[in-house]
Amino acid sequence: MTDSSPSAANVRSGSTLENVTAVVAANFTNALPYILVPVLFILSLIFIPGYFSKLSIISLLILASLLGLASLGQTMTIIAGGIDLSIPAVIGLSDIIVTQLYYKHWPLPVILLAIAGLAIVIGTISAVSSVLLHVHSLITSFGMSLVVSGVALEWSNGAVNGAVPGWLTNSVSAIGHTGPIPIPAIIIVWAVAAVLAVAFQRLTRVGRETYALGANPVAARLANVRSTWTLVVAFSISALCAAMVGVFFAGYSGIPDPTVGVPYFFLTITAVLIGGTSLLGGRGGYQRTVMGALIVAELTTLLVGVGFNASFQELALGILVIALTSTYGRELKVAAKI
Amino acid sequence: MSSVDEASRLVIEGLSRSFGETRALNSATLRVCPSEIHSLVGENGSGKSTLIKILSGVLRPDSGTLIWEGEVKQLTSPRSAQGMGVATVFQETLIVPEMTVRDNIYLGTDRLFRYGHRKGEEIAGARQALTDLGLDGLDLDQPMWTLSLAERQLTTVARAIIRPWRLLVLDEATSALDAQQRDRLFDYLRLARSQGKSILFTSHRMDEVLGLADRITVLRQGATVATMGASEASRRGILGHMSGREAHADADVVAETTPRHNGEQQHSSQPRPVLRVEELTLRAAAKPISVDVRAGEILGLAGLEGQGQVGFVECLCGLRRPVDGRVLALGDGGQSHTVRSYRGANRLGIRYVPRDRRYEGLFGPLSVFDNFAITLWSDLSRFGLLKRRQARKSFAAFAASSRLVSASPRRPISILSGGNQQKVLLGRWIAMRPRVLVVNDPLRGVDHNTKEELYGLFRRLADDGVAIIFLSTEIAELLTLTDQIAVFHEGSLVAVLPTEMSSDTDVVAAMFGDDKRHGGADD
Numbered sequence: 001m002t003d004s005s006p007s008a009a010n011v012r013s014g015s016t017l018e019n020v021t022a023v024v025a026a027n028f029t030n031a032l033p034y035i036l037v038p039v040l041f042i043l044s045l046i047f048i049p050g051y052f053s054k055l056s057i058i059s060l061l062i063l064a065s066l067l068g069l070a071s072l073g074q075t076m077t078i079i080a081g082g083i084d085l086s087i088p089a090v091i092g093l094s095d096i097i098v099t100q101l102y103y104k105h106w107p108l109p110v111i112l113l114a115i116a117g118l119a120i121v122i123g124t125i126s127a128v129s130s131v132l133l134h135v136h137s138l139i140t141s142f143g144m145s146l147v148v149s150g151v152a153l154e155w156s157n158g159a160v161n162g163a164v165p166g167w168l169t170n171s172v173s174a175i176g177h178t179g180p181i182p183i184p185a186i187i188i189v190w191a192v193a194a195v196l197a198v199a200f201q202r203l204t205r206v207g208r209e210t211y212a213l214g215a216n217p218v219a220a221r222l223a224n225v226r227s228t229w230t231l232v233v234a235f236s237i238s239a240l241c242a243a244m245v246g247v248f249f250a251g252y253s254g255i256p257d258p259t260v261g262v263p264y265f266f267l268t269i270t271a272v273l274i275g276g277t278s279l280l281g282g283r284g285g286y287q288r289t290v291m292g293a294l295i296v297a298e299l300t301t302l303l304v305g306v307g308f309n310a311s312f313q314e315l316a317l318g319i320l321v322i323a324l325t326s327t328y329g330r331e332l333k334v335a336a337k338i
Numbered sequence: 339m340s341s342v343d344e345a346s347r348l349v350i351e352g353l354s355r356s357f358g359e360t361r362a363l364n365s366a367t368l369r370v371c372p373s374e375i376h377s378l379v380g381e382n383g384s385g386k387s388t389l390i391k392i393l394s395g396v397l398r399p400d401s402g403t404l405i406w407e408g409e410v411k412q413l414t415s416p417r418s419a420q421g422m423g424v425a426t427v428f429q430e431t432l433i434v435p436e437m438t439v440r441d442n443i444y445l446g447t448d449r450l451f452r453y454g455h456r457k458g459e460e461i462a463g464a465r466q467a468l469t470d471l472g473l474d475g476l477d478l479d480q481p482m483w484t485l486s487l488a489e490r491q492l493t494t495v496a497r498a499i500i501r502p503w504r505l506l507v508l509d510e511a512t513s514a515l516d517a518q519q520r521d522r523l524f525d526y527l528r529l530a531r532s533q534g535k536s537i538l539f540t541s542h543r544m545d546e547v548l549g550l551a552d553r554i555t556v557l558r559q560g561a562t563v564a565t566m567g568a569s570e571a572s573r574r575g576i577l578g579h580m581s582g583r584e585a586h587a588d589a590d591v592v593a594e595t596t597p598r599h600n601g602e603q604q605h606s607s608q609p610r611p612v613l614r615v616e617e618l619t620l621r622a623a624a625k626p627i628s629v630d631v632r633a634g635e636i637l638g639l640a641g642l643e644g645q646g647q648v649g650f651v652e653c654l655c656g657l658r659r660p661v662d663g664r665v666l667a668l669g670d671g672g673q674s675h676t677v678r679s680y681r682g683a684n685r686l687g688i689r690y691v692p693r694d695r696r697y698e699g700l701f702g703p704l705s706v707f708d709n710f711a712i713t714l715w716s717d718l719s720r721f722g723l724l725k726r727r728q729a730r731k732s733f734a735a736f737a738a739s740s741r742l743v744s745a746s747p748r749r750p751i752s753i754l755s756g757g758n759q760q761k762v763l764l765g766r767w768i769a770m771r772p773r774v775l776v777v778n779d780p781l782r783g784v785d786h787n788t789k790e791e792l793y794g795l796f797r798r799l800a801d802d803g804v805a806i807i808f809l810s811t812e813i814a815e816l817l818t819l820t821d822q823i824a825v826f827h828e829g830s831l832v833a834v835l836p837t838e839m840s841s842d843t844d845v846v847a848a849m850f851g852d853d854k855r856h857g858g859a860d861d
Contacts, residue, residue: 203726205719212712215701222692222699223712223766224684283703 073238
């Protein structure tokens with residue numbers, strides 16, 4: 001025999017002045033990433049002499065594209081309540097496969113299909129093992145990461161020669177063209193991918209189920225959300241995006257390098273968090289991660305431009321992550337109060 | 339009673355405590371004497387557990403005085419209550435499964451840097467306590483999870499009695515015990531009484547209350563309505579006090595404003611059964627349950643906490659496998675399908691609205707519309723793409739019919755009131771046209787007006803031919819809304835009462851295993 005316990009039911013909507021200011025504050029922190037992108041750009045214009053040129057803007061966008069693409073799937077896995085730690089390993093493996101197989105004169109479409117197939121397998125294993133073993137995807141994707149990078153290192157052992165098609169190099173070069181358009185292909189790929197990703201999240205069943213699963217896995221099960229399928233899709237997209245970034249990286253350098261993705265371990269999570277997608281799951285969206293990737297690229301460029309070294313860049317990013325996510329946290333509390 | 343004052347070990351007066359809008363205790367009084375076994379009885383939500391939590395220092399009262407052996411005391415923590423001489427065994431069996439029996443018994447007695455006791459003393463003390471309770475054979479070093487539920491429960495009693503106590507509080511501490519274990523425990527309690535100690539206990543078995551207690555205090559809606567000597571008390575008298583038969587106020591007012599579902603009309607046409615429960619056994623040794631639920635019927639489920647009604651509901655919607663027996667969904671053409679899984683039940687049109695809105699129902703960060711539409715997408719999508727326009731239409735229709743109060747369907751659902759959140763969770767399944775709707779205590783924490791609206795919503799659904807299985811902890815609510823009330827006791831269905839011919843005393847009596855049709859107590 002229990003007494004009826006207090007429930008969270010006495011939250012009521014009201015419209016006192018206090019609540020209005022709370023709503024304004026919540027909206028402001030929501031809009032913060034969208035404000036920071038132009039602000040940082042203007043700061044760069046002010047502090048870096050001669051920054052306003054097509055070349056420097058395109059360089060900035062290439063940097064943001066690589067990060068933005070790598071963070072696309074990460075956004076999905078985090079919204080689903082998981083996280084993908086295998087992104088750097090998949091980038092590395094994909095880089096090795098392209099450079100090695102193209103060097104051995106495999107036809108490019110076959111190579112790309114093989115990489116895509118492998119990525120889907122990797123993503124599916126991370127997701128399914130997380131469901132079957134009842135462990136967080138943090139663990140399974142980390143295990144997957146060790147396996148994949150082991151394979152990549154073994155494969156590349158001693159290999160210093162590699163080759164990539166010229167157009168691939170062109171696609172990530174600041175002076176590259178996409179057909180007649182004087183913009184390198186990666187930026188256009190990113191733009192298209194971003195539109196598709198946002199549409200996927202908003203307009204597809206599995207996209208909506210990703211949010212439900214991340215927001216409340218117990219309720220998701222009771223509402224007949226396809227939990228396993230949703231995770232498989234999110235992690236497969238994540239691995240596919242990482243593989244794509246690996247291919248672009250191969251174009252960048254042309255030589256095999258299994259460690260090329262290592263910085264993306266934290267950078268993808270940084271871009272997702274700065275954009276305002278919550279690690280708690282169920283909140284955010286890829287449009288926000290696009291802003292997050294732009295902010296990271298701009299901040300890095302700005303700090304390099306004014307002469308700070310790499311360690312200072314990390315420090316600045318760290319502060320930004322903490323500062324921004326703490327305001328997002330506040331926004332949630334405020335929202336709960338109204 | 340003033341003469342009792344000086345002799346009283348414990349005097350509680352004017353004790354009140356609220357949780358938000360809910361007044362759990364409303365000026366309750368209680369007196370417990372030395373050498374007394376005192377029973378505290380009342381329905382679900384009458385305030386027993388709250389009173390016990392205050393008495394053991396877990397909760398603080400809003401107002402009221404507590405006099406312990408002539409001194410006014412403020413209990414600020416469980417430790418202060420223990421220091422005073424109150425030992426409590428809570429309803430929930432609080433154990434650490436991975437730790438040994440001995441460590442569980444001495445849990446919480448350790449100092450910061452060293453053990454509170456020597457190992458030898460500990461073993462002897464634990465052994466003595468377990469022997470007192472009839473668990474002589476128990477290995478003190480085995481991990482707690484290897485014990486049966488009854489042994490675990492007795493171990494928590496042992497934890498209480500190894501401390502120097504003068505008042506032992508048992509909150510439903512016998513629920514898992516068999517008759518022999520119970521008798522052994524009662525022998526110990528009587529022995530303790532003869533040594534001048536006091537015992538305060540709650541129980542869901544009327545025979546225990548009448549057989550063990552010297553005096554009985556009845557709580558109703560947070561207030562003490564009667565204290566009587568066990569010799570002068572009768573079952574009916576106690577049940578009458580608990581349900582407030584004389585007062586009746588609340589139930590009648592509700593019944594007047596919202597006329598009950600017309601049972602006559604239902605029965606004259608005798609609609610087909612849509613759900614059949616066959617020989618369903620919820621736990622070992624419990625009587626199997628067989629019952630039919632007809633289209634358009636609202637079947638209420640009642641029972642004290644933990645009597646199997648929740649397990650029954652979970653079996654109906656495939657969330658739990660019964661020990662034995664089965665649940666059949668009956669189709670229009672006479673075909674029947676066994677419910678084997680939650681998904682399977684859903685395919686058969688059995689939809690479930692869970693008890694805990696926040697943890698089992700709501701997607702807090704998502705919008706009102708998303709919370710509503712999540713179940714619709716399986717029907718309203720093509721090649722994975724959503725048919726949003728149809729879902730919006732469906733939402734608009736639902737919002738209008740349920741009088742949903744929401745600024746905008748795009749706002750997060752967390753800003754809605756509890757009642758409106760519940761409407762959305764119901765709407766999620768109503769839009770899927772259920773054949774059977776299983777609702778697990780849906781109106782907890784919902785304000786009065788919204789409750790009325792939801793009653794109307796359930797009635798309209800039933801009129802449309804939906805079978806509704808409605809578990810509630812509030813008897814007045816069951817009497818207002820349902821056609822029949824199925825009452826659970828100790829894992830079995832003990833009575834199915836036609837609502838229009840039943841009073842809340844009848845329901846309470848059945849809840850305590852005291853159904854008149856079955857001729858008295860259960861054992």
